[in-house]
Amino acid sequence: MIRAFLSNLHGALAAITLVVYTLTLGVFLYLFIILRAVLRFPAARKRFHSAITEVAEVWMGGILWWMKTLHRTRWDIGDLGKLNPKGWYLITANHQSWADIFVLFKMYHRKIPLLKFFIKKALMRVPVAGQAWWALDFPFMQRHSKAYLERHPEKAGQDLEATKKACERFSKVPTSVMNFLEGTRFDQAKHDEQQSPYRHLLKPKAGGLAFTIAALGNKFSALTNVTIAYPAGAPSFWDLMCGRMREVIVKVEELPIPPHFTSGDYQNDASFREEFQAWVTQLWERKDRLLDEMLPSQGK
Template sequence: MTTLPSSSPASPASADASQSTSAAPAVPPRRRALVPRGRFAFVTGILSWTLLIASTLFWCALLFPLALLKLALPFAAARRRIDPLLNGIATAWISGNAGWFAWIQREPWDIRGHQELRYADWYLVNCNHQSWADIFVLQRALNRRIPLLKFFLKQQLIYVPVIGLAWWALDFPFMKRHGKAELRRNPALRRQDQETARRACAKFSLVPTSVMVFAEGTRFTAAKHAAQASPYRHLLKPKAGGLAVALNAMGDKFRSLIDVTIVYPQGAPGFWDLACGRAGPVLVRMRQLPVPPSFCNADYGSDKAFRTEFHHWLARQWEAKDAEIDALTPPRRG
């Protein structure tokens, strides 16, 4: 594991956070949009959907034969050669999508903090979650700057036509979600999820990979925020389990944890807004945080002292993130 020369995230006023929140975001001047706005936004959205579907089918047609080859040759030596090809196909798909979405947006996106990232390395990425558009924002902001992002997905998503098989071929981990009541009745289910994540991370250790986690576990809404009685203004309470398991499984591989904050000053857009070219301004802030060496060997499931320490470590990050979002969000009128 590489030790980064960055300050500890022990305080919301850390150097990394203060640099990104000390001044108002300098958004570049607007450029002329490719497509008309207003009543033609619907046509833009349909065209975006059509291009996305066509691009997905094209790249999946190239991906599936390699996936079958990997299935027939389940050896580490074969995976080291086939996985980069599969990841390269997915990266090309993302580049095409990102290029189109960037072209139809009215406002340029303001992305900062990505300068020191390296493509040929391992990263753990943590981000706040507001909309399905977040995934496209992350892919555009980090594509070709770090290895392909691998998400933890709900088990049901493997049945999504075409793309579900693509996620499987790319080794995206599929997790079963269990409610608190179900876990209380059968605590062994928690261990099953941890073992699934651990096996997925073991595959990631063969070639450089970026493991992506939305620590909130779900998209932010005002109703969820109120139901949780979240202590944060702009965030739900973070769930530590996924991060802890990833660190325990391959923490010594990660160069750093990339803490990403996405802010939509005009409100979080849905995917349809993004497809129609009306996502509004998008601000992305990143900072690299060192991975504490002790986190790479501790067992989150059985070590109560470690769980307490890990929750405090994540809470400090969430306090800094909440303050950063507050600084980048314009005050509401009225």
């Protein structure tokens, strides 16, 4: 009883501190966004974009310091290889919790360019964070359901068009593109509804990855495949606030991208689309087997 009370008190204080910390940095964020909008000549826009990126890096750095100082998480992170803060990276991972984002930032913070996530458009309304994601050119996805697209087929290409536009911006400066191929966080209800053939994963969506490779493929030396496991079960955001993320295991592998994928037409070439989807399926089957090894008690 007392332990649960102290844990929830920790969470409440952490949440309040996070809000205050975010709003404080938000003052600088909005200032740089306004200055970038007013001073429209290229040198100034570039300088203020760098300033906005630094605000995001400082924000995440503070959160990582808090996690390191106050949490008792046991981390088991595989070799990340040689990293270049001025390179281009294409990263994919399985998605179980909001905690995944903090795990990825712990791995890569200031070691490679700021991670750019594909984000649900509804999250643009989140105070400060939503505007930061917009200012940092994060691609916003509509994530329409299959039933909605059947009623509104004209909306089917919106996410791919957003991916194209984002990749045009990403091609100009070193960028780390992070894509959760499942498109949403794993839970058993979604798994059952999809009739997913994987034990630990939802079905992957290959289109966004295909367009990213086609637009920026010559920038990437490989696909960085990250597999995240929580032996005690995926923590919720509240668990993270309360310091209840006990153990994280992460495996990282660099996989070659077939050279001809950079020139394929996923949208209009059916044979290429089938080949690309088969490649992603193999990637997901491999990840599912790896999760069996990482989570032996959950693999039966």
